Amino acid sequence: MTAVSVVGAEPEAGTPVLDARLVVDLGTFRLDIALRIRAGEVVALLGPNGAGKTTALRTLAGLTPLSTGHITLGGQDLDRPDNRRWTPTERRPIGVVFQDYLLFPHLSALDNVAFGLRRHGLDRRQARQRAGEWLDRMDLAAQSRRKPRQLSGGQAQRVALARALAVNPALLLLDEPLAALDARTRLDTRAGLQHHLTEHPGATLLVTHDPLDALVLADRLVIVEDGHVVQEGDATTITARPRTDYVARLVGLNLYRGHADGHTVRIGADFSLTTAEQHAGEVFVAFPPSAVALHPHRPDGSPRNTWPATITGIQRHGDNLRIQLTGPIDVAADITPAAAAHLHLTPGQPLWPAVKAAETRAYPAATT
CATH class of the missing domain: 3.40.50.300 (P-loop containing nucleotide triphosphate hydrolases)
Structure with a gap:
């Protein structure tokens, strides 16, 4: 050729x-x-x-x-x-x-x-x-x-x-x-x-x-x-601003699509996330795995974005561990090996992920 x-x-x-x-x-x-x-x-x-x-x-x-x-x-x-x-x-x-x-x-x-x-x-x-x-x-x-x-x-x-x-x-x-x-x-x-x-x-x-x-x-x-x-x-x-799950994984972000009303984005029937930006209508919400904190119990005085989840997988990811969790939403969290050892993490273990609203990024789902 x-x-x-x-x-x-x-x-x-x-x-x-x-x-x-x-x-x-x-x-x-x-x-x-x-x-x-x-x-x-x-x-x-x-x-x-x-x-x-x-x-x-x-x-x-x-x-x-x-x-x-x-x-x-x-x-x-x-x-x-x-x-x-x-x-x-x-x-x-x-x-x-x-x-x-x-x-x-x-x-x-x-x-x-x-x-x-x-x-x-x-x-x-x-x-x-x-x-x-x-x-x-x-x-x-x-x-x-x-x-x-x-x-x-x-x-x-x-x-x-x-x-x-x-x-x-x-x-x-x-x-x-x-x-x-x-x-x-x-x-x-x-x-x-x-x-x-x-x-x-x-x-x-x-x-x-x-x-x-x-x-x-x-x-x-x-x-x-x-x-x-x-x-x-x-x-x-x-x-x-990834627009599909594949692109989000490609660039290393958690990505969800939902309906926004101000700072609240409803994802599915029974779950919502609080975001830093205000929007109305269909939006994507993205945040990096490093923004996800993990707690053994529901934290007191926690950020508004916290929910019960279960570990489905643990993999090495660079110098950290990537924890895959399922619950109202599936999410990936990156934590240090020391933090993982402190939490005694194993597959099937229940945890409470938490994400600060300031760590999220929301943007319209409709292309412009």
Whole structure:
């Protein structure tokens, strides 16, 4: 999957390079999302397993056909079923880095990068020269003669990225590019990938399930669930105001939907939370697990937000423990190991969670 041309004018910053409406019917599943990506912009496509992320990437790459909709790249239609427009995979100005990299095992790192360049008209000497320049940019000059099996995971990822970028693609697709790496290699490779994406003049779509990869690498996030976009925007907007349970878990918040009347938000028939902000109508209420205090008994003079609950799970979460509780609402609480030992926490144990109104964040459920 490489670019149609390795030489040409670069798109101007801010120009919408990709304008797509992806509608794909696969049995009982339907993907129906719109994507627009500007020149120089990195967009992360996130969602749970089965949400449609891989289908979207395969459709853009020309590996899965559109049912309807369109894919327009650089002002040119690649796919438009209504007009019987279809561009074969190998003729799309698109570069792809797959999760397992798909390097040719019998070729050296240099010849892997040169492969796409040869396919688009450069002779062997020119292709290898340009491939060498890209390996040098990736700090891989010393590994140019090595076969993929002789490379580390991070090195193989950079070879795959060099191969995709060497042909100057209008659109770069990254399919979980860091998923196969161990934690230390992932950290170093993520930093290098961020640098190279910043320099890429075209559009980039990053498909990932890892919120840290998305927050570090992307300018904008698009969240898909069940084949539809449920939320999109920059990281600050999405982390401040999640709109689904998946997004709330992604950014580490407890999230509830209810009906507000002033400072009181009714959640379900028999439970309400007191919030710092006043609202009227349908709202979301969010607060972090760190805002939840746990008490063995109902505390005297407690905050107004307190209720009986039962522990359903205890997991390590960074330096703390994350306690999962059920009751009138399900809630996650983060506490220190020392506090957990003091409370003698075990699954099935009754407790009283408490959250101060000032620790909550309420905002309208209707999109604006």
